[in-house]
Amino acid sequence: MEQKSPIRNNPTEPFNDLPALPPVGIELETPEILRHLAKAARYIGELNGLCESMPDPQLLINSIVLQESKDSSAIENIVTTNDELYKAAAGEISGHPAAKEVLSYREALYSGLDRMNSQKGLLLTNTLVEIVQKIKQNDAGIRNTPGTALKNAIAGEIVYTPPCCEEVIREKLEDLEQFINDPSLSPLDPLIKMALIHYQFESIHPFIDGNGRTGRILNVLYLVQQGLLSQPVLYLSSYISKYKAEYYALLKQVTETNNWNDWIMYFLSGMIETAQSTTKKIRRMLELKVQYEQSMKELLGSSYNHQLLELMFTHPYLKIEILENKQLAHRQTASTWLKKLSDAGVLLQEKKGRTIYFINHKLVEILAAD
Ligand SMILES: Nc1ncnc2c1ncn2[C@@H]1O[C@H](COP(=O)(O)OP(=O)(O)O)[C@@H](O)[C@H]1O
Numbered sequence: 511m512e513q514k515s516p517i518r519n520n521p522t523e524p525f526n527d528l529p530a531l532p533p534v535g536i537e538l539e540t541p542e543i544l545r546h547l548a549k550a551a552r553y554i555g556e557l558n559g560l561c562e563s564m565p566d567p568q569l570l571i572n573s574i575v576l577q578e579s580k581d582s583s584a585i586e587n588i589v590t591t592n593d594e595l596y597k598a599a600a601g602e603i604s605g606h607p608a609a610k611e612v613l614s615y616r617e618a619l620y621s622g623l624d625r626m627n628s629q630k631g632l633l634l635t636n637t638l639v640e641i642v643q644k645i646k647q648n649d650a651g652i653r654n655t656p657g658t659a660l661k662n663a664i665a666g667e668i669v670y671t672p673p674c675c676e677e678v679i680r681e682k683l684e685d686l687e688q689f690i691n692d693p694s695l696s697p698l699d700p701l702i703k704m705a706l707i708h709y710q711f712e713s714i715h716p717f718i719d720g721n722g723r724t725g726r727i728l729n730v731l732y733l734v735q736q737g738l739l740s741q742p743v744l745y746l747s748s749y750i751s752k753y754k755a756e757y758y759a760l761l762k763q764v765t766e767t768n769n770w771n772d773w774i775m776y777f778l779s780g781m782i783e784t785a786q787s788t789t790k791k792i793r794r795m796l797e798l799k800v801q802y803e804q805s806m807k808e809l810l811g812s813s814y815n816h817q818l819l820e821l822m823f824t825h826p827y828l829k830i831e832i833l834e835n836k837q838l839a840h841r842q843t844a845s846t847w848l849k850k851l852s853d854a855g856v857l858l859q860e861k862k863g864r865t866i867y868f869i870n871h872k873l874v875e876i877l878a879a880d
Pocket residue numbers: 585586660669670712713717718719720721722723724725758761762765
């Protein structure tokens with residue numbers, strides 16, 4: 511195979527020469543990529559069709575978004591267990607700091623989506639700044655001091671130094687913003703563009719911290735912006751977690767040897783795999799919901815409450831206070847309902863600290879599955 515000449519080989523120098531998108535002089539639409547692209551588009555279409563056929567997609571998607579928040583944070587070593595996370599989501603305030611950061615991620619994702627929608631679907635630099643501020647719960651903006659470098663986790667050596675500083679970064683973000691929002695700049699397929707955009711954002715690395723996570727939120731917002739998804743439901747983080755070494759190696763290879771082909775292939779493979787697994791998860795959740803509706807009608811008779819069924823899917827860990835706060839029922843009734851459901855094995859009752867949770871354990875299992 512023909513050896514590509516390195517475009518850059520000093521990882522300790524700020525990469526101020528990072529070129530704007532799209533890459534020039536490189537064939538991106540190779541037969542291999544086009545075949546993968548067609549497959550990815552088909553599976554994403556299937557997933558989106560399924561979401562569009564659901565009467566209330568947000569109901570199930572919320573827990574997928576939470577799972578993504580956990581996976582994307584875990585790539586950055588912000589690790590929480592499902593148990594910690596669902597307790598925090600159920601309102602436990604003394605929770606684990608990592609679990610809180612994961613909840614902030616979810617909030618950042620939703621607010622980014624709202625912001626994009628309120629700006630006629632434009633994805634602007636400011637929105638990315640707002641996203642990172644929400645994730646990190648601080649008001650740090652774009653880096654304005656040198657010193658940010660990416661290090662190898664094992665040896666600690668510098669593997670990449672992003673551009674410096676604020677003025678240069680802002681210029682590069684402006685170019686990226688244009689590439690994202692102006693389709694006339696490049697005729698490439700949005701899925702290929704998404705891979706380019708993710709590389710570019712990570713390479714600009716505009717913030718001191720939170721770049722990986724903001725870049726992964728940007729991915730899903732872009733899919734929605736491009737109309738490939740009507741709900742924010744498809745994420746690469748579980749795939750990236752599984753093939754993390756490759757994720758880092760390929761980012762580096764694009765910089766050093768212009769190896770766009772393997773980066774795009776990695777991305778498309780991730781889309782194919784995760785679109786299929788998400789479709790499967792949603793189908794299983796829908797089945798579980800039908801099954802629970804049936805059992806609840808049998809168990810609760812005329813006091814069957816549809817909102818309770820819905821709550822069991824938006825809150826994998828339920829507690830009596832949640833039913834009270836949502837004004838579904840008074841304490842006594844709420845407690846009777848949940849007790850009946852746990853006695854029948856629909857929910858799993860567990861005391862954790864001083865709180866009693868009623869856990870939708872089958873949902874938790876589905877969400878955690880590969
Ligand atoms: N060689 C590289 N070039 C560009 N970006 C990289 C490289 N290696 C890793 N990254 C990106 O940097 C991210 C980590 O940056 P960081 O700001 O710490 O994100 P977070 O706080 O979300 O932890 C990784 O998830 C990856 O997306």
